[in-house]
Amino acid sequence: MYTLEVKNLTKIFGEHKANDNVSLQIEKGEFFVLLGPSGCGKSTLLRSVAGLEIPDSGEIFISGESVMDKEPGERDVAMMFQQATLYPNMNVFDNVAFPLKIKGVDKQKIEKQVTDALELVQIPEKRNSNIKNLSGGEAQRAMIARVLVQDPEVFLLDEPFSSLDHQLRVYMRKEIMRIHQKTGVTIMFVTHNQEEAMKVGDQLAIMNNGRIEQVGTPAETLQQPNNKFVAQFIGHPQMNFIPAEVSEQDGQLVLKVDSQTYGPIAQEDLIKQPESTDLTIGVRPEEVSVEKEKKSGEDKLNSKVEFTESTGANNYIHFDLGGASVQASVPEIKDWDQGDEVSVSFNKERLKLFDPDGERIK
Amino acid sequence: MAIKSRDRLLKYLVAPAIIFSFVAGVLPMLYALRNSFYNINVRLPMQTERLIGITNYKIILGNERFQASLRNSIVFSLEGTIGAVLLGLAIALFLYYFLRNKPLLLTGLSTMLLIPALTGRISVAYIWRLLYDPVLGLINHVLGLLGFGTVEFLSNSNIAMQSVVFTDVWQWSGFAALFLYAGLVSIPREYFEEAQVIGASFFQRLRYIIIPNLKGLLLAVFLLKFMISLRNFDLISVMTGGGPGTATETVDMYLYWLAVGGRGLLSRASAGAIIMLVITIVSFMIIINLYQRQKVGE
Ligand SMILES: Nc1ncnc2c1ncn2[C@@H]1O[C@H](COP(=O)(O)OP(=O)(O)O)[C@@H](O)[C@H]1O
Numbered sequence: 001m002y003t004l005e006v007k008n009l010t011k012i013f014g015e016h017k018a019n020d021n022v023s024l025q026i027e028k029g030e031f032f033v034l035l036g037p038s039g040c041g042k043s044t045l046l047r048s049v050a051g052l053e054i055p056d057s058g059e060i061f062i063s064g065e066s067v068m069d070k071e072p073g074e075r076d077v078a079m080m081f082q083q084a085t086l087y088p089n090m091n092v093f094d095n096v097a098f099p100l101k102i103k104g105v106d107k108q109k110i111e112k113q114v115t116d117a118l119e120l121v122q123i124p125e126k127r128n129s130n131i132k133n134l135s136g137g138e139a140q141r142a143m144i145a146r147v148l149v150q151d152p153e154v155f156l157l158d159e160p161f162s163s164l165d166h167q168l169r170v171y172m173r174k175e176i177m178r179i180h181q182k183t184g185v186t187i188m189f190v191t192h193n194q195e196e197a198m199k200v201g202d203q204l205a206i207m208n209n210g211r212i213e214q215v216g217t218p219a220e221t222l223q224q225p226n227n228k229f230v231a232q233f234i235g236h237p238q239m240n241f242i243p244a245e246v247s248e249q250d251g252q253l254v255l256k257v258d259s260q261t262y263g264p265i266a267q268e269d270l271i272k273q274p275e276s277t278d279l280t281i282g283v284r285p286e287e288v289s290v291e292k293e294k295k296s297g298e299d300k301l302n303s304k305v306e307f308t309e310s311t312g313a314n315n316y317i318h319f320d321l322g323g324a325s326v327q328a329s330v331p332e333i334k335d336w337d338q339g340d341e342v343s344v345s346f347n348k349e350r351l352k353l354f355d356p357d358g359e360r361i362k
Numbered sequence: 363m364a365i366k367s368r369d370r371l372l373k374y375l376v377a378p379a380i381i382f383s384f385v386a387g388v389l390p391m392l393y394a395l396r397n398s399f400y401n402i403n404v405r406l407p408m409q410t411e412r413l414i415g416i417t418n419y420k421i422i423l424g425n426e427r428f429q430a431s432l433r434n435s436i437v438f439s440l441e442g443t444i445g446a447v448l449l450g451l452a453i454a455l456f457l458y459y460f461l462r463n464k465p466l467l468l469t470g471l472s473t474m475l476l477i478p479a480l481t482g483r484i485s486v487a488y489i490w491r492l493l494y495d496p497v498l499g500l501i502n503h504v505l506g507l508l509g510f511g512t513v514e515f516l517s518n519s520n521i522a523m524q525s526v527v528f529t530d531v532w533q534w535s536g537f538a539a540l541f542l543y544a545g546l547v548s549i550p551r552e553y554f555e556e557a558q559v560i561g562a563s564f565f566q567r568l569r570y571i572i573i574p575n576l577k578g579l580l581l582a583v584f585l586l587k588f589m590i591s592l593r594n595f596d597l598i599s600v601m602t603g604g605g606p607g608t609a610t611e612t613v614d615m616y617l618y619w620l621a622v623g624g625r626g627l628l629s630r631a632s633a634g635a636i637i638m639l640v641i642t643i644v645s646f647m648i649i650i651n652l653y654q655r656q657k658v659g660e
């Protein structure tokens with residue numbers, strides 16, 4: 001039995017399908033991350049789970065029970081909104097105590113639970129503070145505490161840290177992981193930040209245009225993306241995409257980039273046969289190796305360096321292949337200059353191929 | 363330098379308003395204050411003006427009809443204000459919960475709600491005097507159809523005041539509702555959704571979210587309506603003339619009668635007006651103080 005299960009959920013706003021036949025399952029204690037660009041329908045999905053949106057079709061189960069007929073308050077979920085929703089007319093303690101007060105929990109228990117929750121999020125000294133006097137991080141902590149005291153089956157967190165500056169966001173991310181490990185709660189966490197998603201998630205669902213493109217562990221989505229969208233969304237720096245034309249030679253596939261050939265690719269490496277000759281090669285900058293001066297051979301492609309780039313920790317050179325700008329990681333930036341001849345080869349095992357629909361076929 | 367000259371310009375610009383309010387507002391009040399210590403009677407213009415100290419105050423405070431009129435003023439203003447604010451809040455909540463996403467209906471209804479407030483008080487008074495009429499009135503007609511007997515809304519001294527208050531509430535609650543509705547929509551929606559997920563009932567939301575977030579506005583509307591209520595002369599004069607007997611006579615009406623309508627006791631009426639002024643100022647200070655404290659608390 002899943003703690004949360006969404007089956008074929010569709011939500012339409014006017015003409016726009018905000019959620020398009022979405023299905024997912026979350027196990028008890030899992031840190032489940034819903035990742036996708038802004039506007040892809042993450043909040044809509046979370047709000048449907050909470051009962052704040054009524055889906056057009058599909059079903060939602062919490063602990064095996066359908067919640068479609070239940071009010072938000074009866075669903076045993078707690079939600080942390082994208083916007084700050086601490087009540088300005090209550091201090092920190094009263095805000096955290098609010099859900100308990102609503103449920104009619106007696107005073108002593110409230111006192112204890114709220115004190116514990118404030119301890120856990122490490123702001124016990126702020127219990128009597130006015131909401132207006134909290135820093136961004138403290139406000140987030142108070143909101144987490146308010147979610148914690150509700151002790152629900154599922155915690156729904158909608159981009160909880162997106163309004164914080166980078167440093168604080170990284171810190172709060174660790175905090176939420178610490179709290180997750182300590183309490184073992186089930187979390188559905190929404191973010192548009194792939195780096196954040198990869199770091200915190202046990203399971204990742206990548207969403208685009210209202211659809212779930214792939215569900216898997218961070219490593220799976222990084223190494224075996226279902227399609228081009230996932231491949232380009234996950235991982236930093238971004239994967240290179242190079243247009244190529246495929247042809248068959250002696251039962252093996254050969255790729256043509258510009259007028260150069262690359263291959264062969266073994267048939268048994270393919271997930272499925274290409275239906276079109278126009279494919280896209282996907283290869284990460286770390287999987288591109290480069291050598292100076294022109295070389296020829298089956299696995300070599302030649303180009304000229306367009307520009308070089310250094311982030312301090314990593315160095316990259318950029319060149320053109322098949323009309324696409326390709327980035328390769330190099331050990332020393334000073335070895336390279338604009339206009340240098342470069343001979344390129346790929347880590348063939350890791351190399352991906354996408355068909356024109358974006359589906360991965362290798 | 364530039365700032366200084368701008369400050370000076372500001373002073374010149376504000377000056378006419380200050381002078382005007384002084385001449386139009388403060389001077390007559392000072393004149394009334396002066397008069398209240400004299401023995402002026404407009405029916406006896408030849409009588410020599412004489413300073414008689416606080417005699418007028420003593421007499422009028424001991425006068426039962428003045429006391430009754432003071433009670434009526436307070437009842438009318440408080441009931442009318444509380445009634446309009448509460449009914450206004452109820453209407454605003456109705457609009458918020460049921461019509462927020464129906465802009466056409468909302469606009470139509472808002473306009474209708476404003477009409478009573480935009481109608482002159484004298485017209486409203488005549489309309490309702492007719493509505494309440496035992497013979498011609500629509501209300502009694504409907505009551506008759508429902509099998510009830512005739513109700514003497516304005517000539518039964520037990521209910522005349524409540525009938526007038528009802529008219530006043532009717533006139534102003536729509537106006538209050540629009541203010542409060544604007545306040546409601548300005549409360550972040552997430553506050554309500556948060557409460558929804560937590561499982562707060564309607565009354566819990568009202569108590570913990572709506573009222574606290576609207577407190578400042580509620581007080582402001584209260585203040586505004588209270589000010590309107592204190593100027594009740596026209597409405598009550600037309601509807602009941604203060605009757606039956608003196609059942610609906612407010613301080614304004616009594617003082618008018620005292621100074622102009624009846625015995626010409628201008629000085630005594632002035633004393634009454636000053637007493638009313640003091641009561642008004644004190645009650646306003648209390649409300650404004652509450653309002654300020656609420657602002658600071660925010
Ligand atoms: N109440 C609504 N009415 C109309 N369109 C909406 C509403 N809520 C969301 N949308 C639209 O649905 C899409 C998904 O929105 P949302 O779920 O908020 O995306 P995300 O949280 O992934 O940024 C967006 O295009 C948004 O404009």
Ligand SMILES: [Mg+2]
Nearest residue numbers: 042043082159
């Ligand atoms: Mg969102």
